[in-house]
Amino acid sequence: MKAFKILTREVIKVMYDIDSIVDRYSDDIFRAAYSYLNDVHEAQDVVSEVLMKFFSCCETLDIHTDEHLKAWLLRVAVNLSKNIIKSARWRKNVPQDDDYQAEFLWNESELDVKQALDKLPNEYRAVIYLYYYEGYKTTEIAQILELPKGTVVSRLDRARKKLGTLLADYGKESMA
Amino acid sequence: MNRISDLYDKVGLCADKKTELKAALKAKYPQYANDNVGSQEEIVLNKSDDIQTTPITASHGAQVRSRAAAGIAAAIMLTIGCGTYFMKHNSLKRDNDSSYVNSSEDGDDSTDILLTDDSSQGDYSVVTVDINDSASSRIYVIDDSLETDESVPVKTPLESALEIYGSSSKGESSSSKAAVNDSKPSDSSSKADGDVTVETDPSYDKSFTAAFCKKLDSRLFTAEWDEKTTDGKTYDGSSEPVERLPKGPDASIEYTEACHSNKRAIEVNGERLHTTEYYGSDKYETYYDDVPVEEYDGTKYYYVFDYINGEHPYVDEAPYTHHYLETEPSPFIRDNDTNNEQIYRMFFHMSLSPRELRLTKAETSSDEVKEYFSYSASEHPVLKGILFTNDMGDQLEYVLTYNKSTGMLKTVTVNANGKEAAVYTLTNFSESAGSVKAPDYNEFIELCIKENEKMRTHRFVTFDVELPADLTGEYTFELYKGDRLVDSKDYNSASSELWYNISTFSEELEHGESCTCTVKATNRQTGDSVEYCKYQVKSDSDTAKLTGDYNKQGLLDIASNSATQTQTSGLTYSGSFTEAYSGKLNSRYFHAYFIREVNGRTASYHYITADGDNVCTEYSEAGKLDPDETNNIKEYYNDDGIYTYRNGTFERRNGSSNPLSRANDSDNSLLRQKFFNTPADPKNMTFTKREKIKDESVTEYFTYNGQEYKFCYRENSGELVRIVNTTSNEEYTLISFSDHPEEVNCTAPEKRK
Numbered sequence: 012m013k014a015f016k017i018l019t020r021e022v023i024k025v026m027y028d029i030d031s032i033v034d035r036y037s038d039d040i041f042r043a044a045y046s047y048l049n050d051v052h053e054a055q056d057v058v059s060e061v062l063m064k065f066f067s068c069c070e071t072l073d074i075h076t077d078e079h080l081k082a083w084l085l086r087v088a089v090n091l092s093k094n095i096i097k098s099a100r101w102r103k104n105v106p107q108d109d110d111y112q113a114e115f116l117w118n119e120s121e122l123d124v125k126q127a128l129d130k131l132p133n134e135y136r137a138v139i140y141l142y143y144y145e146g147y148k149t150t151e152i153a154q155i156l157e158l159p160k161g162t163v164v165s166r167l168d169r170a171r172k173k174l175g176t177l178l179a180d181y182g183k184e185s186m187a
Numbered sequence: 188m189n190r191i192s193d194l195y196d197k198v199g200l201c202a203d204k205k206t207e208l209k210a211a212l213k214a215k216y217p218q219y220a221n222d223n224v225g226s227q228e229e230i231v232l233n234k235s236d237d238i239q240t241t242p243i244t245a246s247h248g249a250q251v252r253s254r255a256a257a258g259i260a261a262a263i264m265l266t267i268g269c270g271t272y273f274m275k276h277n278s279l280k281r282d283n284d285s286s287y288v289n290s291s292e293d294g295d296d297s298t299d300i301l302l303t304d305d306s307s308q309g310d311y312s313v314v315t316v317d318i319n320d321s322a323s324s325r326i327y328v329i330d331d332s333l334e335t336d337e338s339v340p341v342k343t344p345l346e347s348a349l350e351i352y353g354s355s356s357k358g359e360s361s362s363s364k365a366a367v368n369d370s371k372p373s374d375s376s377s378k379a380d381g382d383v384t385v386e387t388d389p390s391y392d393k394s395f396t397a398a399f400c401k402k403l404d405s406r407l408f409t410a411e412w413d414e415k416t417t418d419g420k421t422y423d424g425s426s427e428p429v430e431r432l433p434k435g436p437d438a439s440i441e442y443t444e445a446c447h448s449n450k451r452a453i454e455v456n457g458e459r460l461h462t463t464e465y466y467g468s469d470k471y472e473t474y475y476d477d478v479p480v481e482e483y484d485g486t487k488y489y490y491v492f493d494y495i496n497g498e499h500p501y502v503d504e505a506p507y508t509h510h511y512l513e514t515e516p517s518p519f520i521r522d523n524d525t526n527n528e529q530i531y532r533m534f535f536h537m538s539l540s541p542r543e544l545r546l547t548k549a550e551t552s553s554d555e556v557k558e559y560f561s562y563s564a565s566e567h568p569v570l571k572g573i574l575f576t577n578d579m580g581d582q583l584e585y586v587l588t589y590n591k592s593t594g595m596l597k598t599v600t601v602n603a604n605g606k607e608a609a610v611y612t613l614t615n616f617s618e619s620a621g622s623v624k625a626p627d628y629n630e631f632i633e634l635c636i637k638e639n640e641k642m643r644t645h646r647f648v649t650f651d652v653e654l655p656a657d658l659t660g661e662y663t664f665e666l667y668k669g670d671r672l673v674d675s676k677d678y679n680s681a682s683s684e685l686w687y688n689i690s691t692f693s694e695e696l697e698h699g700e701s702c703t704c705t706v707k708a709t710n711r712q713t714g715d716s717v718e719y720c721k722y723q724v725k726s727d728s729d730t731a732k733l734t735g736d737y738n739k740q741g742l743l744d745i746a747s748n749s750a751t752q753t754q755t756s757g758l759t760y761s762g763s764f765t766e767a768y769s770g771k772l773n774s775r776y777f778h779a780y781f782i783r784e785v786n787g788r789t790a791s792y793h794y795i796t797a798d799g800d801n802v803c804t805e806y807s808e809a810g811k812l813d814p815d816e817t818n819n820i821k822e823y824y825n826d827d828g829i830y831t832y833r834n835g836t837f838e839r840r841n842g843s844s845n846p847l848s849r850a851n852d853s854d855n856s857l858l859r860q861k862f863f864n865t866p867a868d869p870k871n872m873t874f875t876k877r878e879k880i881k882d883e884s885v886t887e888y889f890t891y892n893g894q895e896y897k898f899c900y901r902e903n904s905g906e907l908v909r910i911v912n913t914t915s916n917e918e919y920t921l922i923s924f925s926d927h928p929e930e931v932n933c934t935a936p937e938k939r940k
């Protein structure tokens with residue numbers, strides 16, 4: 012009787028569809044990059060680069076679930092964002108204030124939050140985004156950001172405290 | 188925090204950009220465009236696990252449902268092949284090459300799967316499985332030419348895993364590994380207890396040869412390496428990798444950061460102040476402005492974190508609770524090999540396998556020392572799919588990595604519902620037992636189960652330590668968990684709080700057991716220590732309870748000792764540094780001066796006074812210690828005696844001796860007072876300790892205005908040799924001094940009439 016074996020792991024291919032991948036994940040990638048870089052143009056470039064990178068090597072990746080795929084994409088996005096921040100270009104050109112806030116149609120309350128987030132260091136914003144928006148656990152964030160879990164916890168804690176202080180001030184101002 | 192969600196809800200890539208991006212991607216990767224997706228077909232597994240396929244339209248059709256994705260994957264492979272039976276309980280049947288589907292009963296936990304483009308290419312069958320509600324599809328390529336003997340009993344996944352695991356040959360059939368790996372999907376939710384898969388972690392399947400270069404006179408730690416990877420390529424370099432490694436989601440970045448980056452960060456009050464990262468020979472420094480610095484008595488304190496290869500050395504103990512002086516030496520500079528070993532291990536990601544790293548040779552050149560190490564970790568099978576239920580009722584999946592060559596368990600990863608994940612590093616049981624025997628598979632699994640029973644997560648207990656209200660002085664409080672120092676905090680009278688936040692997860696603290704944490708106090712001025720209190724920390728309840736009482740009296744005792752010693756040196760003298768050592772000796776003026784050295788370089792001044800009519804006070808630049816060229820007669824003193832300088836030459840006066848030498852130590856106190864120039868507040872100078880060192884000299888330490896000074900004397904004569912400011916590293920060398928301190932005045936020398 013015939014039996015069948017999968018030849019090797021390498022020949023197991025995964026077929027991805029560009030439209031669905033872009034529709035499903037481009038916003039997530041954009042948000043991750045934007046939370047890190049706080050720059051729309053740079054974040055758009057990151058989205059493009061991440062997806063180009065993904066389709067260039069997707070057949071060799073060992074990705075089994077949507078969650079895994081999303082985590083992979085976010086991790087690459089964060090890594091690329093880190094590279095941008097390390098680059099001489101970024102160091103020389105201080106990023107301009109983000110004037111695209113109107114494009115996202117934020118209301119006054121959300122703008123307060125955005126201003127408070129802007130005052131956090133880049134890495135803190137990324138942790139906040141991954142924790143509060145994406146809903147990742149600290150351990151998962153540690154894997155995505157390639158940091159020790161303790162560092163993620165401490166950053167999250169400090170970011171919370173700082174946000175609490177900043178937003179409390181905003182609250183007072185708005186009440187006044 | 189809902190506002191954060193609302194905020195990011197509105198952030199996204201605009202539609203135009205998406206369209207533009209899709210077009211660009213399709214142009215570059217046309218194979219992934221929608222148009223190239225072939226016809227699809229649908230499969231449904233019925234209750235008896237038979238599978239049928241029917242043609243469906245390209246616009247998607249019926250759906251395939253499977254109670255277990257593992258069954259589906261296996262079923263698809265076997266069905267497309269020729270309708271043979273692959274596993275006992277997942278027998279599949281296929282009528283012909285056409286695709287068909289029969290709907291059948293399915294459970295609530297079914298997974299929707301689409302089967303597409305069934306085709307044969309030579310000896311291979313190709314099948315694509317499209318999981319509904321997912322953006323991804325899978326293509327399985329099946330070797331039709333392989334045959335099996337029905338008489339061969341079908342192995343369970345665990346048996347197959349054991350077979351692979353037991354084989355150490357490099358030529359182990361990758362196909363059989365893959366068969367085991369992929370006969371089930373990796374989704375843990377679809378696995379049953381005992382379904383174990385084994386695969387080799389590619390990240391470990393490589394060998395290293397590394398040379399660590401320690402520059403002797405700098406703080407830069409560099410590393411060179413050669414790395415052979417599974418693809419047979421060799422990477423080397425000391426700056427950037429030659430080529431990106433096929434590892435991890437983004438191989439290049441991971442490689443770069445793992446192998447090149449050594450990072451030091453300085454944090455103050457939780458805020459990042461400054462980071463220094465080394466990428467090979469390149470150094471990147473980042474400064475964060477507007478960060479306050481904690482300052483006590485003129486000394487700035489920073490929180491300094493050291494990262495090696497992205498890992499914090501103290502990660503297990505809440506790194507943010509550690510703080511160090513800025514002067515804490517870099518971990519990249521080690522004077523002894525013990526600490527270097529830690530760096531080597533972290534470089535190689537060797538948390539538990541020191542035996543894998545072997546020193547091959549060491550070289551010493553004029554400016555650096557190189558040590559060559561070999562490192563091999565070629566066999567690290569990974570076990571997946573071991574499911575257990577914890578105390579909370581969650582089903583958890585363990586992923587175990589095992590080093591076959593050393594018999595060491597590397598890591599345990601726990602997954603629950605695809606969301607929870609934690610990595611635990613376990614003490615290797617064979618290592619702790621002193622045995623190098625590798626456990627067999629059964630032992631391995633037992634260990635896993637045992638570990639599951641005491642599984643816990645990192646949790647922290649915070650407890651306050653009550654201090655005496657009238658405590659003064661500066662202390663260091665060290666927290667020991669068992670015998671291991673886990674935290675250290677500085678205290679001075681300006682602060683009043685002392686608290687610790689420690690993890691309840693550690694090697695010392697077993698699940699359900701308690702651990703004794705001891706707080707020891709050390710008076711930083713006297714060096715006296717006392718055990719202040721003990722806490723019992725319980726891991727199951729996450730509580731810390733004080734055992735007995737605080738040793739307040741003991742702490743106050745070492746505080747009073749310090750105060751007593753402080754008072755012993757309270758003398759007041761007037762005068763200034765530059766004039767203190769001018770005076771008369773037997774009706775002649777003598778001179779005394781210091782050579783001030785900073786960082787080994789003569790950089791300051793000295794004063795010279797001379798007898799006779801030609802008295803002068805000279806100021807000399809660094810290194811210009813010779814008398815000036817005048818016809819004036821001057822006398823100078825040194826250890827040998829009195830010299831007369833005349834017309835450019837020195838003549839020693841016969842029978843003379845150094846009139847400034849002293850035989851007792853009592854005068855030193857005067858000297859110190861003069862040196863410190865403490866006219867008003869003698870308490871500013873605090874005697875801290877006295878020690879005798881090997882070269883038969885005596886060293887006394889004084890603290891003055893927050894600066895520590897070290898006075899070095901010759902033991903026999905009591906002569907002051909030098910004074911060193913240990914804070915600024917300035918050094919003062921005494922050339923001569925009056926033997927008659929009572930004649931010391933503080934005025935400029937008078938001219939002889």
